[in-house]
Amino acid sequence: MKELTIISGKGGTGKTSVTAAFAFLAANRVVVDADVDAANLFLTLPHTTIQKENFLGGRLAEIDPVICTECGECLERCQFDAISTDFIVDAIACEGCGVCVHYCPMDAITFEQQTCGERFLSTTPNGPMVHAKLGIAQENSGMLVSQLRQQAREIAKENDIPMIIVDGPPGIGCPVIASITNADGVLIVTEPSMSGMHDMERVKRLADQMRVPAFLCINKADLNQEKADLMKEFARENNIKFAGEIPFDREVTASMNAGKSLVEFSQGPASKAVQNVWKNVTSYINDTMNRLI
Amino acid sequence: MIVTIASGKGGTGKTTVTVNLAACAPGAGVQVFDCDVEEPNSHIFLKPENCSKEPISTMVPEVDMDKCTLCKACEKICQFSAITTIAKKVMTFPEMCHSCRGCEMVCPENAITASSRVLGDLIQGTNSAGIPLTWGELRVGEAMSPPLIEKVKARINPKAISFVDGPPGTSCPAVAALRHSDFALLVAEPTPFGLNDLALTVEALKKLDVPMAIVINRDDGKSRVIDDYAAREGIEILARLPFTREAAAVCSKGLLLVDEIPEMRLRFTELFSTLMEKADKGGERK
Numbered sequence: 001m002k003e004l005t006i007i008s009g010k011g012g013t014g015k016t017s018v019t020a021a022f023a024f025l026a027a028n029r030v031v032v033d034a035d036v037d038a039a040n041l042f043l044t045l046p047h048t049t050i051q052k053e054n055f056l057g058g059r060l061a062e063i064d065p066v067i068c069t070e071c072g073e074c075l076e077r078c079q080f081d082a083i084s085t086d087f088i089v090d091a092i093a094c095e096g097c098g099v100c101v102h103y104c105p106m107d108a109i110t111f112e113q114q115t116c117g118e119r120f121l122s123t124t125p126n127g128p129m130v131h132a133k134l135g136i137a138q139e140n141s142g143m144l145v146s147q148l149r150q151q152a153r154e155i156a157k158e159n160d161i162p163m164i165i166v167d168g169p170p171g172i173g174c175p176v177i178a179s180i181t182n183a184d185g186v187l188i189v190t191e192p193s194m195s196g197m198h199d200m201e202r203v204k205r206l207a208d209q210m211r212v213p214a215f216l217c218i219n220k221a222d223l224n225q226e227k228a229d230l231m232k233e234f235a236r237e238n239n240i241k242f243a244g245e246i247p248f249d250r251e252v253t254a255s256m257n258a259g260k261s262l263v264e265f266s267q268g269p270a271s272k273a274v275q276n277v278w279k280n281v282t283s284y285i286n287d288t289m290n291r292l293i
Numbered sequence: 294m295i296v297t298i299a300s301g302k303g304g305t306g307k308t309t310v311t312v313n314l315a316a317c318a319p320g321a322g323v324q325v326f327d328c329d330v331e332e333p334n335s336h337i338f339l340k341p342e343n344c345s346k347e348p349i350s351t352m353v354p355e356v357d358m359d360k361c362t363l364c365k366a367c368e369k370i371c372q373f374s375a376i377t378t379i380a381k382k383v384m385t386f387p388e389m390c391h392s393c394r395g396c397e398m399v400c401p402e403n404a405i406t407a408s409s410r411v412l413g414d415l416i417q418g419t420n421s422a423g424i425p426l427t428w429g430e431l432r433v434g435e436a437m438s439p440p441l442i443e444k445v446k447a448r449i450n451p452k453a454i455s456f457v458d459g460p461p462g463t464s465c466p467a468v469a470a471l472r473h474s475d476f477a478l479l480v481a482e483p484t485p486f487g488l489n490d491l492a493l494t495v496e497a498l499k500k501l502d503v504p505m506a507i508v509i510n511r512d513d514g515k516s517r518v519i520d521d522y523a524a525r526e527g528i529e530i531l532a533r534l535p536f537t538r539e540a541a542a543v544c545s546k547g548l549l550l551v552d553e554i555p556e557m558r559l560r561f562t563e564l565f566s567t568l569m570e571k572a573d574k575g576g577e578r579k
Contacts, residue, residue: 009332011303011461016486037464038301038490059372079393092468092501097393098372134464136496141464142436170303170461171331174436194547195308195334202332205433223538224545248538256484257516 009199011170019167020261033131047122057116057140058096067108074100145178192227221245301490303461306510328470330429341418350409360404367396439469476572483516504575511536
């Protein structure tokens with residue numbers, strides 16, 4: 001079984017459109033939407049949700065005003081300025097560390113595990129889709145991503161599915177780390193700009209630290225061909241396998257508007273290009289060693 | 294006054310709007326704070342000079358095994374599995390630590406002291422037009438961006454006009470950037486993805502009680518999805534920026550639209566004054 005994660009560093013470079021195309025092109029796969037706080041894959045893959053589950057994240061402190069004597073112990077110990085001077089916990093600032101709970105002399109603080117979102121299992125034409133919706137302004141996105149990937153692996157193992165495709169979040173922080181830990185390869189989807197280059201370089205360093213092989217796809221390459229060529233050179237010099245470039249094509253947005261993956265919707269230049277990227281990526285990832293776990 | 298530029302979806306043009314708004318109002322005393330610390334890009338466009346760089350750390354525990362009696366009090370209080378006893382040793386996992394200091398407080402032998410983990414850098418500089426920029430750069434491999442975002446925001450002078458360039462998404466980093474803002478300017482692209490993520494951010498802003506308005510970016514003149522949504526929600530659309538290959542090329546080179554395309558300077562200048570008017574009113578309402 002191989003697991004490919006699509007990341008970008010910079011947001012809006014086309015990760016989800018590429019993932020949706022791959023999910024359509026792969027004959028037998030599990031697809032995961034790991035961009036849990038701005039999930040979009042479900043909008044472009046026709047699916048039927050067959051299972052819903054609450055996602056339990058961290059705990060939240062709540063002070064019972066009836067029991068509280070306003071001694072100030074909690075206020076003094078909280079490192080997150082989460083307790084107001086009238087002893088109300090700011091649910092957004094609370095980190096769920098439990099220090100106030102431990103030190104409250106009146107046991108006036110409850111500390112319940114919170115429902116931070118929902119997890120979904122859906123069916124799509126080429127296999128299952130594992131996705132989620134993190135609650136508004138909720139924490140623990142990394143934990144949720146790890147749970148989704150774990151579920152995808154179990155499904156793949158049970159059903160002998162050879163491929164997991166993960167649509168990753170932008171950035172390089174907690175949910176990105178959770179999305180690429182122990183993956184067999186990452187495809188970096190970037191765009192030919194100074195920002196794209198800057199962000200791609202950082203996300204590549206992260207992939208190196210996590211020892212995950214990196215492949216590169218340049219989206220909207222013709223918007224600045226000179227930059228695109230510089231990126232290809234960067235890839236050559238930095239041990240990134242180049243998987244191809246995709247031209248700017250209005251069919252990409254049109255397919256999104258139609259709620260279909262690009263390759264199903266169009267046979268235009270971007271669609272053809274992404275099919276070529278898929279061909280290269282499958283060959284690269286099948287060349288990687290099998291993980292022992 | 295703090296105006297945060299946000300979007301939910303990545304790549305809708307938050308940074309483009311932030312830097313061009315700041316650049317079209319010289320003399321207004323605008324300061325820019327790039328809180329997309331995972332992938333900060335404002336500096337590419339504003340080109341600050343004589344930058345100073347300061348490493349930012351967070352507290353993590355260090356255990357003195359000579360004093361430790363293996364009572365496991367630290368392990369019990371830690372909610373993040375960042376400290377644990379294995380055989381006759383206390384192990385810490387600094388990257389899991391949220392710096393709550395619970396272990397340090399609870400240790401009966403005072404065997405735990407505060408050490409530090411580097412989160413990233415705080416960088417400050419001013420460009421040739423006199424615009425000061427402060428930004429955070431998360432260390433590659435570091436998972437937690439909110440504490441660094443807080444440090445960037447701690448440099449905000451509440452009396453000046455501050456533009457905060459926010460991170461994408463709607464979870465902790467985005468919330469850390471948006472909290473305590475006086476106004477939020479949402480940059481949305483008129484696509485199904487853009488609409489979906491805009492709606493998530495609007496819900497977060499309602500929870501945070503921050504007034505807001507929308508800028509439509511890459512307007513194709515056809516799709517009305519954002520207009521319809523904004524009308525339903527009663528959120529005002531302050532400007533529409535068209536998609537042109539010329540604009541895309543300017544941005545890709547790290548240049549400012551207001552410097553390269555005269556029409557864009559007009560649009561941004563107009564947006565700046567409308568925004569200031571709305572933000573002032575929003576501030577009063579609060």
